[in-house]
Structures are given as structure tokens and as C-alpha cells.
Amino acid sequence: MNSLKSRIEKLQCHFTWNLLDEEVHLDNIKGRLKTQVEFLSASSKCRLYNILAYASYLSEDHEEATDYLLKAEEQLQDTETEDNEAKRIIIYANYAWIFYHRNHTTKVYKYLKKVKEISNKFESPPLQNVLLFEMYSEKGFSLLSFHGRHSERAKDCFEKALDLDRENPELNSSYAIAVYKLEGPNCLTKPLHESFPLLKRAAELNPKDTMVKVLLGLKYQDQKNSKAGLIHIEEALRGTPEFPFLLRYVGKFYRRAEMIDEAILVLSEATRLNPTSCHLHYQLSLCYKKRITTLKKSARKAKLKFQSTRGYTENISKAVSSAILHLETATKYRKTFVSAYLALAFMYGRAEQYQKADEIYHQVLNMDNLTEEEKQKLHLMWAQYELYKRNCQSEAIKHYKEAVQIQCPTVYRKYAIQDCKALAEDILTRIEFDDTGIDLLDFIHEQDGNVPESDMNCTTLELDSDSEE
Known part of the structure; x- marks a missing residue:
């Protein structure tokens, strides 16, 4: 049995791509994927059924997982192409894993044989590139669809696939969306508009892709061109209302x-x-x-x-x-x-x-696996709550300092520093040489070296994170 497991562990499929490297919410994922099945193309449906099969396995419903793999196969029945053969190898690899977990050893060997037969067809170039392209594309799509925090890995997969087919419309769309997702509104370390030309190109290559259009509309809005953005938004809305x-x-x-x-x-x-x-x-x-x-x-x-x-x-x-x-x-x-x-x-x-x-606030503080950004956001909002709702200056200062001391370059840290400066100046305006105000200013001056001056020009706080996508 150990020898069998070592064989299936070498397969390229959803069971070996580390989709589950953190806590995920399977019911939410499955609900979202089922909704997407209704609106996406046939090729995307095949991929979605593969992901749903893996999610069903994680929910310990192996029979449902098998049913989804059958649906993935059905999406490929009408056409016999090299692309579809490459897609089947992933479905068969998933079958092998499902039947392994169902203790159906004979069926595991059956699907390992199918995987081997297809692999042999793609051993030499240029067919080898067809298989590689499908593997990179499927893995990237699965990472992107399963959890937004896999976007960096998905982007890497799409880049490798693009090296094999630069003009593929669906791939250009997926790559642009992955880059868009990496441009979170609260992180200061990434270019904010890297995805803009990618979304424009994807929209040109695939004008029926309404998701690309709506994201392009949002990017126009980011660049203070809401009029152009609204055109794309309305086109997307007409396409899939x-x-x-x-x-x-x-x-x-x-x-x-x-x-x-x-x-x-x-x-x-x-x-x-x-x-x-x-x-x-x-x-x-x-x-x-x-x-x-x-x-x-x-x-x-x-x-x-x-x-x-x-x-x-x-x-x-x-x-x-x-x-x-x-x-x-x-x-x-x-x-x-x-x-x-x-x-x-x-x-x-x-x-x-x-x-x-x-x-x-205490419930969130005690949550497991909070990111540095989430901790900053928690302490910033807690500080504002203590200051403006509870009128508790000491607690507010404590939480502002907690946010600032987390060395992660986000808007939350910027605003915590800005609020601390304003609070210290307000205290010293009311009571000159007040120890609390002076200590707070000293604290901020110590921290200022870790924040570029250009990052201190915030005027509004938009607590609108899409990092949970």
C-alpha cells in the first residue's frame, strides 16, 4: 500500500497542489463554485467540477467527489482534442486519489494506468508543451479559485503557461485577475496598477469575459476615470446580469x-x-x-x-x-x-x-492565524473605538502603539501613526509639556524612520478589504 501511495503522490492534480495550506471554509468555497458553474464557459466548468470534487473529498463526502469528477468528464465528451486529453489526465489523477481514499485499490490502478497511457502520448515535443500548458493553467486556475491568498502562486503558474501560449484568451484573463487580486487596497509594497494593462489586453482578447470587464472598470475608477470605468461596468452588467x-x-x-x-x-x-x-x-x-x-x-x-x-x-x-x-x-x-x-x-x-x-474586539484578538495586516487593522479600529466612543485615551494609545509596532507596510499602520501624531498634538495644545503627549510624540519619532514620508499623506480610511475573495 505504501508503494501505491508513493505512486499517486507523484501525480499532478488537486490532491498534490497544496490547496489546503491554511484554514479554509469549505461550505463557502463550494457555494461560490456552484454559483460560478452556472455562468462560466464549458472549459471553466470542467475545472470547477475538479475543484468541487476535491472540496467534497475534504468534506469527507467521497461519493459526491466521484460524481463531480464524472461531471468534469462529461464536459469533455463532445470533442476529442489534444487539449481535452491533457485535461483528462488531471481528472484521472483525481479519480486515483478518491478511490485510494475509498480503499478501492483495483480502481486506483485502473486510473493510474489511464494516466500513464495519456502521459506516453505527450512525451515528446511539441505535444509535451500541450500537457505542460494544461497542467500550469489548471493548477493556476485551481489556486486562484480555491482561495484568494493563493494568488501569488496562481500568478506564477499562469506566467509559466503564458510562456507556452501568449495569445490564449482565457489564460490572459486568469493572469490579469490574479495580478488584480494581489493589488489589495491596503498593502503599500506592490504597484497599484500593474494589472491595468493586463486587464485591457485580456478584454481585447476575450470581449465576452464580463469579470475582466468589471475589474477593468474598477481599475479605471482607481485612476480617477469613473466615466470610462462605468462604460465597462455597464457592458459587464448587460453580459451577465x-x-x-x-x-x-x-x-x-x-x-x-x-x-x-x-x-x-x-x-x-x-x-x-x-x-x-x-x-x-x-x-x-x-x-x-x-x-x-x-x-x-x-x-x-x-x-x-x-x-x-x-x-x-x-x-x-x-x-x-x-x-x-x-x-x-x-x-x-x-x-x-x-x-x-x-x-x-x-x-x-x-x-x-x-x-x-x-x-x-476581544473575540478577534483571540482568533487563530491572524495576519499581520489583520492585527494592525484590529488595533487601529479598536483604538479609534476607545478614543471616540469610549473616551478612554489610555486604552486608545495602547492600541495605536500595538498597530504601529507591527512592522508591516499597510494603510493601517500609516493611519495609526497619523492618528498618534494628531492625538499627541491635541494633548499638548490643551496641556503644554504633558507627559502623555510628549511620550507619544517620542514614540512616533522613533517609528517614523520605518515609514517613508511619502507614505504619510493619507486623508481618508477606506476599510474595504477584498483580501477574503
């Missing part, structure tokens, strides 16, 4: 363009189609957060004009309640959704439900 994954990004574009009613409408439709998506509920909460900010500005203007603010107060309260509802739903469907938990604590604080807010 009921694709929840796409609607999520459309809603994000509308929200950032201050089109809050449109954003809420689109995201509400997406949650109707996919009610268990934690990310859709999270995006809806961001819309209500933006609505709260707008209503508060309007209320201040009305107050200056000695007009009634009662209507604004009622609408703010409704928006807070809606945001809390969607964030509670998001955290219900994903127990380790850090961004959603922190946003929920923020909203509890706004609703003066301080005990609930305190509980969430």
Missing part, C-alpha cells in the same frame, strides 16, 4: 462612485441569488456605512440652517440597523471573517451597544 460574483464588484463600483441607491439595489439582487455569501452581505454593510456618512453631513448642514434634523436621525438609525443586520449575517456564514467582525464592532459602537463591541 444575474451573476452574483460579478454583481458584487458592480456594487463596489457604484458605492465608490457615491451611487449608493444603485449599489444597494444591485447587491440586494445578488444576495437574493446567493443569500449565503458573506462577502455580499459585507459589501451591503459598506453601502449603509457610506449612507450614514452622507446623512450625517446633510444633518450638520441642516442644523447650521436651523432646520429640523429629526428625519436624518431616523434614517441614520435605520442605516445603522441595516448595516448591523448584514454584518451579523456575514459573520454567521463565515466565523473568521475578520473585516466583517471589525466593521460589526464599529457599528455596535455607533449604536451604543458597547458590550457587544467589546466582546467582538
Whole structure:
């Protein structure tokens, strides 16, 4: 049996690609992949069924895993091409692993034989490149689809595949999306617009790819060209108007363009189609957060004009309640959704439900496997909560320092430093030579050497992380 295992461990397939190198949320992954099956091309469906088979195995449902592999095979039945033969070798390798875990030794050998027969056909160039291209493409697609944190590895796979076929439309789309995902809004170490020309080229090669179009629209928006971005967003929306994954990004574009009613409408439709998506509920909460900010500005203007603010107060309260509802739903469907938990604590604080807010901050602090970025975000938001909601300056300073001392170049660290400077100056304005203010300034001056001056020009904090994709 050990000899058999050593043979299947040499296979190139989902069981040997280290997709499960961290805690994942299988129900969320399976739900998202099942939704994508309805809208993506036949070749993508074959790949999605392979991933679903692996996810089913992880859920210990080996029979369901076998059924998904059968569906993957069915996607290839109509055409007999070299590409399809290369795709089959991955399906057969997955079969071998599934039957190994089901203790069906005879079937394991059967599929090992099928893998060997196909491999022999691709031993010499140029057919060897066909097999390599499919292996790199499938592995990259699987890494990208399984978890967003695999994006760097997926990008590497796509680059190797592109060396073999530069003009492949689907591959160019996948490569552009991988690079886009690596350009998270909160990290300062990567070029923010490396994906822009890649998305443009992918859109030219594959004009029917609506996901590429919607991401290109967001990149135009990043570059302060919302008019051009809106053209791509509307084209994508016409192409797949009921694709929840796409609607999520459309809603994000509308929200950032201050089109809050449109954003809420689109995201509400997406949650109707996919009610268990934690990310859709999270995006809806961001819309209500933006609505709260707008209503508060309007209320201040009305107050200056000695007009009634009662209507604004009622609408703010409704928006807070809606945001809390969607964030509670998001955290219900994903127990380790850090961004959603922190946003929920923020909203509890706004609703003066301080005990609930305190509980969430401590809950997140005790979560396993928090990234450095997540820790910074936690301590920054906790500090702001303590300062502005609890009026506890000492606790706020403690958490600001925790955020700053994590040496990870993100917007959260930048804002913690900026807030510390503002707080110290405020303290010293009120009480000259105050020890707390002086100590805080000394702390910031010590830390400033680790932050380029050009990184200190923030003006707004957009807590809108898509790193959980």
C-alpha cells in the first residue's frame, strides 16, 4: 500500500497542489463554485467540477467527489482534442486519489494506468508543451479559485503557461485577475496598477469575459476615470446580469462612485441569488456605512440652517440597523471573517451597544492565524473605538502603539501613526509639556524612520478589504 501511495503522490492534480495550506471554509468555497458553474464557459466548468470534487473529498463526502469528477468528464465528451486529453489526465489523477481514499485499490490502478497511457502520448515535443500548458493553467486556475491568498502562486503558474501560449484568451484573463487580486487596497509594497494593462489586453482578447470587464472598470475608477470605468461596468452588467460574483464588484463600483441607491439595489439582487455569501452581505454593510456618512453631513448642514434634523436621525438609525443586520449575517456564514467582525464592532459602537463591541474586539484578538495586516487593522479600529466612543485615551494609545509596532507596510499602520501624531498634538495644545503627549510624540519619532514620508499623506480610511475573495 505504501508503494501505491508513493505512486499517486507523484501525480499532478488537486490532491498534490497544496490547496489546503491554511484554514479554509469549505461550505463557502463550494457555494461560490456552484454559483460560478452556472455562468462560466464549458472549459471553466470542467475545472470547477475538479475543484468541487476535491472540496467534497475534504468534506469527507467521497461519493459526491466521484460524481463531480464524472461531471468534469462529461464536459469533455463532445470533442476529442489534444487539449481535452491533457485535461483528462488531471481528472484521472483525481479519480486515483478518491478511490485510494475509498480503499478501492483495483480502481486506483485502473486510473493510474489511464494516466500513464495519456502521459506516453505527450512525451515528446511539441505535444509535451500541450500537457505542460494544461497542467500550469489548471493548477493556476485551481489556486486562484480555491482561495484568494493563493494568488501569488496562481500568478506564477499562469506566467509559466503564458510562456507556452501568449495569445490564449482565457489564460490572459486568469493572469490579469490574479495580478488584480494581489493589488489589495491596503498593502503599500506592490504597484497599484500593474494589472491595468493586463486587464485591457485580456478584454481585447476575450470581449465576452464580463469579470475582466468589471475589474477593468474598477481599475479605471482607481485612476480617477469613473466615466470610462462605468462604460465597462455597464457592458459587464448587460453580459451577465444575474451573476452574483460579478454583481458584487458592480456594487463596489457604484458605492465608490457615491451611487449608493444603485449599489444597494444591485447587491440586494445578488444576495437574493446567493443569500449565503458573506462577502455580499459585507459589501451591503459598506453601502449603509457610506449612507450614514452622507446623512450625517446633510444633518450638520441642516442644523447650521436651523432646520429640523429629526428625519436624518431616523434614517441614520435605520442605516445603522441595516448595516448591523448584514454584518451579523456575514459573520454567521463565515466565523473568521475578520473585516466583517471589525466593521460589526464599529457599528455596535455607533449604536451604543458597547458590550457587544467589546466582546467582538476581544473575540478577534483571540482568533487563530491572524495576519499581520489583520492585527494592525484590529488595533487601529479598536483604538479609534476607545478614543471616540469610549473616551478612554489610555486604552486608545495602547492600541495605536500595538498597530504601529507591527512592522508591516499597510494603510493601517500609516493611519495609526497619523492618528498618534494628531492625538499627541491635541494633548499638548490643551496641556503644554504633558507627559502623555510628549511620550507619544517620542514614540512616533522613533517609528517614523520605518515609514517613508511619502507614505504619510493619507486623508481618508477606506476599510474595504477584498483580501477574503
